[in-house]
Amino acid sequence: MAGSKICVICGESKRSNQLLTHKNLLLNDRFSICRDCANSIADFTDEESVIEMAQLANIPFVKNLYTDVKRQSKKPNFGIYQKRLAPYKKFETFSDSVFTTDGAAETVDVTPELERRWGKDYSEEEYAYFENALQGLIAIKPATTAFEIQRYVANVKLKNALDEAFKTGDPKGITALRKAYSEDSKDLGFDAVLSGNDDSGKSLGQRIQNWELNEPVPDNDKYEDTAGLKKYINKWFVIPMKRTFGVASEKEVDSLYED
Template sequence: MIKNIKTKQIEEKTCANCGGSKTVDSYFTSRSFMHSDGKCHVCKECVNELVGTDMDKILMFLSSIDTPFLQNAWDTKSGDLGKYLSQMQMRQNKSKTFRDSDKQVSFNPIVSREHEEVEEFIVSKEDKMTWRGVEDENIEYMKFKYNELIQSGYKDNTPIKKMLLQNIVKTQFQLDGSKNTDEQNKLYTMLGKMMNDANVKPSQETSLDEVPYGVWIKKVEDEEPIAEVDEEFKDVDGIANYIYKWFTGHLKKMIGLGKE
């Protein structure tokens, strides 16, 4: 009796840094809503090369995958990023986000060193207009997360897209601060619907998104037509002359147009 054995297909994705196609287990797990497949866009090897042992970069990376920094856990893993992130997948840490990091960790994308002066963030009138309804103390974090979206490939080149991205950031902020399971589920649903309705996921963005395909073709024909071929290259193999001599020429004589 022959058994039908199914082979498991290994899923792969392309690293946004090195361009290599690698299996999904070659990427760190991400809790960020910007990574819809639950994996970082950059492979583990590249991440380790990019952040090294620089704590500023490590914190920025943890923020981008929405994973907390817990000093005690970090120390027990001797500063090994891979081992630390494996520990963050354990049940007691799995539901935590970057906002659950130790209190001394700043949400500023650049964590200041002791010998550096911390530049105070000033909320402008434009910021207040852009982030209406958001408390001043949270606007800096909102702007940081918004810029992360843009740097990740999202587009805000129309007022509608800009508004949708702002709403996505606001909803994610509410989700991060919610401790109620029912409310979290509701916010997750809202967040997914906004991203799907907006049709602005990086994986969906193409050069044709802004206009219908037919309009794009017409634009190319009108503004970038194919240049006229030089005389010496018009009929290098004599095909055009052959067609005229044996087909077009005879047809013209038949309908009374003569040879020309």
């Protein structure tokens, strides 16, 4: 078949859309690695198998991302891992791999500082996940102020709430949380790493071109908040932050307890 290559694992001829994007320079124009084989070999219950597949494809193994994919995906596979890796431009080849969690283990010591940052009554594993996710955001876009760190913390907790809604199969919760998380991530400049965003590996210019071709152009700069997103973010993020810094009014605080 024109444009097809032979998978070095299964030996079958596969079309280009069935092949893995790899950086193994030892594979010439006739050979590649198919997605099915990559997903089959990279068993996310066995970290070594994922490392071996990353080495074969000559792409980085990053422990934080491996842990995130393993925890958040119902059926984690190598393709999902590659999508999550795409926005991290500092990771190019297997030589850039990070085999530790950058100082945050899969469990952590629960300190008063950790509880102040995330709140109480979480497990050690949950605190470790929060810290890893926070460090991942900082790696993409370093925070310059304490307030920005708090915004990142809120973003991580929004993503965690969205993951929980997916696990429990709550359709209303998924819809509201996905919109809130999407808007918050875009506001923070993390739109390229939104979960499930197929264009996460594209450049900003490519995404703008896609928006221009597919998204409706508004007639003016006024948008109707039909989903109540502004109210949701105001209640669960803006007012709690104002209360934390002691600038929330009594009316705003009372609104937190309204249905």
